[in-house]
Amino acid sequence: MNAVSKARRNSSLGIALTMSIALGTALGMVAVVYPPAADSGELVNRIPEAAPYVTAEAAFVAPPFEEYWQTNDHPAQCQNCHSTIFDEWNGSMMANAWRDPAWRAAFLLSAREMSTRGNCDTPAPPDGTVKARHNPFADVDECVSRFDLGNGRQTLARQGSLVDGACSRCHMPTNYIDNVPLQNVTVDTRTGLEHGAVDVNFNPTSDNGTGLAFATLAAQVRNTSSGKSGVVCMVCHSLAETRNTPYHNKGTTAASSRYIPALGMQSRAQLVSPADQDIVDVADPTTSNLGYGIGGGAFRLSPHAIAFSERLGPLWSARRRPERDMYLSDVFKKPAVSQPMESPKHDGYRHVLSTRSEFCSACHDVTNLVTIKNRLGKWVGGFPIERTYAEWASSRYADRPGNVNFNPAFKRDCQTCHMQQDYGQPGTAHTLYDRGVPITPLRGPVATDGPSRDYFSHHFIGGNAYVPSLIGASLDDTGNVEPYPELSTFSFSSADERSVYHNAYWMNADKRGAATQQARLAWDRLRNVLDLDLSGPTDAAAGGQARITVSVTNSGSGHNFPTGFPEGRIAWVAISAFDLATGRELPIHDSFWNRTSIGIGRLTGMDMIDPSFPRCGWKVPAGSPDPYAYQFKAVATLGDDCPTLELVYAAPRNLVTNAKGLPIDARGVVIDKENPLGVPVFRDLNGNGDLFDDAFLRDTRLRPLPHAGATVTLDRYAVVIPPGTLGPVAVSAAVYYQSIEAIVAKKFLGNLADTDTDFLLEPCVLGGRCDGRRPSVEPAVVEGAPPVPMDVRNWLIRVNGGRTTHAAPTVVATYPRRGATDVYQNVVPKASFSEPVTKVDNRTFTLVDSAGARVPASVHQIGDGTWGLFPDRVFLKGGETYTARVAAGVCGYAGNCTKKTVAWHFTVASKRGDGTGDTTVPTGFAASQQLPATVKGHR
Secondary structure, three states: OOHHHHHHHHHHHHHHHHHHHHHHHHHHHHHHOOOOOOOOOOOOOOOOOOOOEOHHHHOOOOOOOHHHHOOOOOHHHHHHHOHHHHHHHOOOOOOOOOOOHHHHHHHHHHHHHOEOOOOOOOOOOOOOOOEOOOOOOOOOOOOOEEEEOOOOEEEEOOOOEOOHHHHHOOOOHHHHHHOOOHHHEEEOOOOOOEEEOOOOOOOOOOOOOOOEOOOOEHHHOEOOHHHHOOOOHHHHOOEEEEOOOOOOOOOOOOOOOOOOOOOOOOOHHHHOOHHHHOEOOOOOOOOOOOOOOOOOOOEEEOHHHHHHOOEEEOOEOOOOOOEEOHHHHHHHOOOOEEOEOOOOOOOEEEEHHHHOHHHHHOOOOOOOOOOOEOOOOOEOOOOOOOOHHHHHHOOOOOOOOOOOOOOHHHOOOOHHHHOOOEOOEOOOOOOOEEOOEEOOOOEEEOOOOOOEEEOOOOOOOOOOOOHHHHHOOOEOOOOOEOOOOEEEOOOOOEOOOOOHHHOOOEEOOOOOOOOOOHHHHHHHHHOOOEEEEEEOOOEEOOOEEEEEEEEEEEOOOOOOEOOOOOOOOEEEEEEEEEEOOOOOEOEEEEOOOOEEEEOEOOEOOOOEEOOOOHHHOOEEOOOOEOOOOOEEOEEOEOOOOOEOOOHHHOOOOOEOEOOOOOEEOOOOOEOOOOOOOOOOOEOOOOOOOOOOHHHOOEEOOEOOOOOHHHEEEEEEEEEEEOOOOOOOEEEEEEEEEEOOOHHHHHHHHHHHOOOOOOOOOOOOOOOOOOOOOOOOOOOOOOOOOOOEEEEEEEEEEEEOOOOOOOOOOOEEEEEOOOOEEEEOOOOOOEEEEOOOEEOOOOOOEEEEOOOOOEOOEEEEEOOOOEEEEEEOOOOOOOOOEEEEEEOOOOEEOOOOEOOOOEEEEEEEOOOOOOOEOOOOOOOOOOOOOOOOOOOOOOO
């Protein structure tokens, strides 16, 4: 029986039954007035954290809410009326928050590193190799952990880990919430603060005897289908309040959230006065965080909204008249109106929080909340794992009290960038303005037969062009969870690097959901984030060097680039130069390293020691970005000034501590259970105004504008022009991005990345190792995460006394090949030129179907001489034949322009996800004959 059928059958019974049980539970709770919980298995010095739901409403409707998640609040129910929004969400990293294999593997390894049962939760590897022991606070195979609290040790001997509630809250929120039962909600006697303890039996990474980590245990509400569905519609649309999270970085929340709880068993319309039903005003407009809690898992959902299927969002309740939205009017520089919703199926109410960045900060500003030291005696609590919200809050986009960098011309919150992305609109600062004026917001019906209105899209795109293609859609057409790779419990169990169980090991590695648009839309976004400039001399002598300058600016995003999860996200600058007379690649000299090489920024062909950390012996594997290239990334440390992937044990280098190494607030008081609202003090060691970059061993990420750190200018490179070079010399600069770099892909993705399990990543692109396989995916790669070309620029240097030519550039290669059949529906047609060219855009490089109708698309340079055409709708029509054309008038840098049109046709596969083809982007400028100018039978 599918999810919708179950919903229709169970909805009425479920509400009645759950209400009765909840009411009885709540009355018992109120009678004893939050009694102290029995031994919960928590650390004794833990910092209190309120329940992730409004406890006043939970007195009438208490968790677990699984019955509602599976029925009236199931995404398939929303799909019935909001099919467009559902299709946008399905396959996003929000929908795939649980299915994301990198997260599941990172969670499993982190849980074993912080296991509360010593090393006993790690099984012996089945191949007979030596067992790995990840927990530094356990003796050999003793099933006990003795954690260092800074002023003593605490012994724990239970299943699970210290991070079960931390890693689950934003990736499987429905299961996390249901594992904070009302009877676990207490009030700390010293501080009077509420604390919602996670059920000691939650243990989400457990295999439960199945051999597969993250096994479903319905009785525990653990890894159920609602949990596997990630951040479902109703998680966001029932978010009513926020809470302080341990080591929060913005101070306390306001005394009043402005949300009036619905206390009773009737609808909100019956229980709350009309004036208070919609939440119109922010909690505290005078504070930089608007009075809301900031931090990973700072959300508090409404039990009443969950039980009564009431939605909270940007629309007014149906009984309220439209009103001017001054905030959004300032964003779009035109009158914006908050409109009433129209729905016969459920009630809805405006919550102003849903339109502010603080809403997103509830999962996108992540701090390590564990109150212990690591094995080096360094405090780990407070480590700023992710600071996407904080980065935005000091940018030109953030209209917040105290932000001196705010520029009203660029006012944007998370939602008015990321939820303005759609097909053909990447939703960055590069594309959301037309000559400095904001373009109009997206508009259309958001429900079946609903009125046309301004709306927020739900593709939820960031920079991840890899994982969405690994796992596809989250739910199928009936609302059931799509197939996915399953993580073996023997992952990370072996200490032997030559065992497949040393890294993550996946069963059913080829299982995935239907192909979706998210990977392509991520590439669309990435191509519109940076400004890349390349300059140098216009002429130079053979036998010498020509210095070049490269500048990169983060002008399109409202936060650091890269941002978010620091383990794996990396971008880098690549430089190459070619003698156009021969096609030969020329050396590049890097004065920073005093090193000369053929090209900068390729993928490595072998394991090597990272030259940035020579004393550490830190090894980067084959398939990694060139460690000698300039990289944009953050590197954490345990406190020994060496890199680490043990992020749960990373120590913030600039955190102010006392003589015992315990974190203190500005008053010098230790931040702990007795002083839970103390704000950690981070020293600005490099004086750039960023309090969190110095927490890392190294942080070279670009900051958002207008910070000086938004731009990096590199003048360290020079092209080595050997004697006898005829030229001209074509120089290329590019920025590439990987959402999961090789060292992390090998560890967390295992055989999903190293698909032939030979312990060597063979990407077969960008100079990396290759075993003869060819890439067929977009962006191109065979193994590991694709190095996504974000921006490419050329510069032409004439060689004194060298070749002078006025011949027009030629198209030397195309993709798909002429006459190709069974081409992937999400194809990116490509044209490669014999030299650097100008005047290639969506007017000169076009695609039409068999009827001659033009396919809306954008055109970008993606290689030294290669340009790609990106269809706005991502997927072409199955079985259709298309013709690509490069029109006459494309010019070389010397002004020599083409005179003839080059055209080629291809036919796409009938089924989405099927197809063949080699998506390799050629390196350099191949000198060859021009392709035929016409294709018979196609216009």
